[in-house]
Amino acid sequence: MIVNIDGGFLEPGEARLPVDDGGFLYGETLFETLKARERKILLAGEHLDRLEMSARLLDFPCDRKRIESALERTIPRLTAPVSRIRLTLTRGSFDSLEYPPTKSARFVIIALSAEEPTPQERQTGAACVFAPNRRVNPLSHLPQMKRGNYADCLYAANYARLKGVREALFVTEQDEVLEGATSNLFMVHQGALITPPAGELVLAGIMRRQVLDAARRLGLEIREEPIARASLLEAEEVFLTNSMVDILPITRIENQPVGGGRTWHSLLTEISGKTPA
Known part of the structure; x- marks a missing residue:
């Protein structure tokens, strides 16, 4: 594990945040999860653009130059073929419900080795269930963003693990399927590629955008x-x-077989032309 707090590297056992940090007290954080492959962070600009957008909407301190510098200095320390990099922003220490001064803000980078789905896993596909809880967004007047208040997704993801499947899919009271606990959702229906619109309850995922762009290049009908x-x-x-x-087919939902098409493979091949395999 690699840990960087505010630009300084620490041993994992020595990394500490104060107990009055807003991330601990209130779940008041923003975060991004980035993938590095062969010491190259993929789509870093897109992730940082979204982080900055979220920070502006919430008046959240975000020093992009310092973060970019810390990420650049993290890259040489990566030893695994694939790494998962979690970037977290916190406002810093609170002494009341008032936001602390901007200078109190912190950022944390944690890098861990990770594994991508194997070709066989993609061919076999994932099993999913419908989440028992609802997708919630306490800031429903703003576009969805990656915030530390993650209880709904954690609950759904744990439910999926207990069921022995890959993902739990959120469903609305109107019986519309939104997205997974940690993923965006696509389907191909009557030849068209369909995904729920991003907004209050659906994250405008970075890979979601890559898939939509790839689909346009391939001339697919998109809705x-x-x-x-x-x-x-x-x-x-x-x-x-x-x-x-990246892209992972679903082949079972609630033990019912679904899908079987190969559009996902064409899309993954198109995206891989930009993202090293």
Whole structure:
């Protein structure tokens, strides 16, 4: 494990944050999860753009130049073929409910070795369940962002693990499927690539955008619209996207076989032309 706090590297056992830090007290953080492959951080600019957007909306301190410098100095320390890099911003120490001064802000970088799905795992596909809880966004007047208050996703992800499957999919009261606990959702239905529109309850994922751009280059019909649960189960193809797995087909939902198409493979091949394999 590699740990960097405010630009300085620490041994994991020595890394500490004060007990009055807003991340601990209130879950008041912003974060991004980046993937590095062969000592190259993939789509770093896109991740930092989203982080800055979120910071502006929440009046959250974000010193991009310092963060970029810390990430650059982290790269030579990466030893695994694939690494998962978690970048977290916190406002710093609170002594009341008032935001602390900007100078109190902190950032934390943690890098761990990671594994990508193997070709066989992609061919076999993932099993999923529907989450027992709802997707919530306490700041519903703002676009969805990656915030430290992650209880709904943690609960759903743990539910999936207990069921022995890869992912839990959030469903609304209107029986529309939104996204996974840690992923965006796509389906192919009647030849069209469909994904729920990003907004209050659906994250504008970095890999989601890469897939949409690749689909346009391939000339696919694209629709950003709600996905009904019944339509998902009848789709020719269903897959998940996030920055760590890129694209992962779904082949079972609630023990029911789904999908089987190969559009995901064409999209992954198109994206891999930009992202080293």
